[in-house]
Amino acid sequence: MVTLEEIKSASDRISPFIIKTPLEESQTISNILGANTYLKMELFQKTGSFKPRGAFNQILQLDNDAKTKGVVAVSGGNFAQGVAYAASKLGIQAIICMPEYTPSNYVEATKSYGARIELSPDFPSTFVKAETFKADGYAFLHAWDNQNQMAGTGTIGLEIVDMLPSVTDIVISIGGGGLIAGIMVAIKTLKPDVRIWGVETEGAQTMGKALEAGEVVQITPNSLAKTLSANYVAEDALKIAQQYLEQHIVVSDQEAVDDQRFLLERTKVLTELAASCTLSAARKIRHHFKKDDDVVLLLCGGNESLSNMIGYTKLRLA
Numbered sequence: 001m002v003t004l005e006e007i008k009s010a011s012d013r014i015s016p017f018i019i020k021t022p023l024e025e026s027q028t029i030s031n032i033l034g035a036n037t038y039l040k041m042e043l044f045q046k047t048g049s050f051k052p053r054g055a056f057n058q059i060l061q062l063d064n065d066a067k068t069k070g071v072v073a074v075s076g077g078n079f080a081q082g083v084a085y086a087a088s089k090l091g092i093q094a095i096i097c098m099p100e101y102t103p104s105n106y107v108e109a110t111k112s113y114g115a116r117i118e119l120s121p122d123f124p125s126t127f128v129k130a131e132t133f134k135a136d137g138y139a140f141l142h143a144w145d146n147q148n149q150m151a152g153t154g155t156i157g158l159e160i161v162d163m164l165p166s167v168t169d170i171v172i173s174i175g176g177g178g179l180i181a182g183i184m185v186a187i188k189t190l191k192p193d194v195r196i197w198g199v200e201t202e203g204a205q206t207m208g209k210a211l212e213a214g215e216v217v218q219i220t221p222n223s224l225a226k227t228l229s230a231n232y233v234a235e236d237a238l239k240i241a242q243q244y245l246e247q248h249i250v251v252s253d254q255e256a257v258d259d260q261r262f263l264l265e266r267t268k269v270l271t272e273l274a275a276s277c278t279l280s281a282a283r284k285i286r287h288h289f290k291k292d293d294d295v296v297l298l299l300c301g302g303n304e305s306l307s308n309m310i311g312y313t314k315l316r317l318a
Helices: 004-014 027-033 051-059 064-069 078-090 104-112 123-135 147-163 178-190 206-213 235-244 253-267 273-284 306-317
Strands: 023-025 036-041 071-074 094-099 116-120 139-141 169-173 195-201 245-251 294-299
Touching: 004 051, 004 147, 004 178, 023 147, 027 036, 027 253, 027 273, 036 147, 051 078, 051 139, 051 147, 071 078, 071 123, 078 094, 078 104, 094 104, 094 123, 104 116, 116 123, 123 139, 147 178, 147 235, 169 178, 169 273, 178 195, 178 235, 195 206, 195 273, 206 235, 206 245, 235 245, 245 273, 253 273, 273 294
Parallel strands: 036 294, 071 094, 071 139, 094 116, 169 195, 169 294, 195 245
Antiparallel strands: 023 036
């Protein structure tokens, strides 16, 4: 499993290429939660999400042959842009295998970073296609189930401790588990008393189902929070969650949509549902917070489309 030493090494390795994203206090949300509340603005990272941290950390550790040939990844979301951006900055060819129903804003953004897009009918067939490129010598990069990816995302934890040494609580969303796993290792190794709260939306409960079963399980995601819609949680992430997670929280899509709108109107920040759901979760657990606690909500991404938001409005009015 990923270690603090690997996360610190990742920080040194990727620091020339990533942004140390802001940590900003929100008085409005502090009043709601009854504690000092800060927003970790990872949606201001290059490409609009945390994913470049892990993508850079994976690519920079490839051997020269792999770098010469190029990399291949499967993603219909933020990892696609993260890999495309990292590869372009490092002068490496990137092939991204996407399902045909990937929103056009993701496809166009990924293309804009110079990646070659390969479309397939559905997610299972994208992995089959990626395997053909892997067999041809391309290095396969995984969006969450990879130790170097986890170490890269764990650098967010180092930043939080550096920027807010008094942190008491962090609320993090869970997709495939790579994000929360790296951060949990960093935070709990440096500050064992910090409470880590994990949140998923209904229909994207990869971690929730795994915690219930005591083992990794496959699901078919059906949440509107598409960037949380992994079909399984990484085994290492499950083990780390079993050791460190304070509580697993589930919120509805409607709650995430309502808090996406709230964050936009009150903080002027447009998040993905995968980020706004952290506020929804924090509302549910606010009775755990004291007035002097320092609570961090991780806003992991902001790649939202206008068409999605119109759809969310219809949902909200239904």
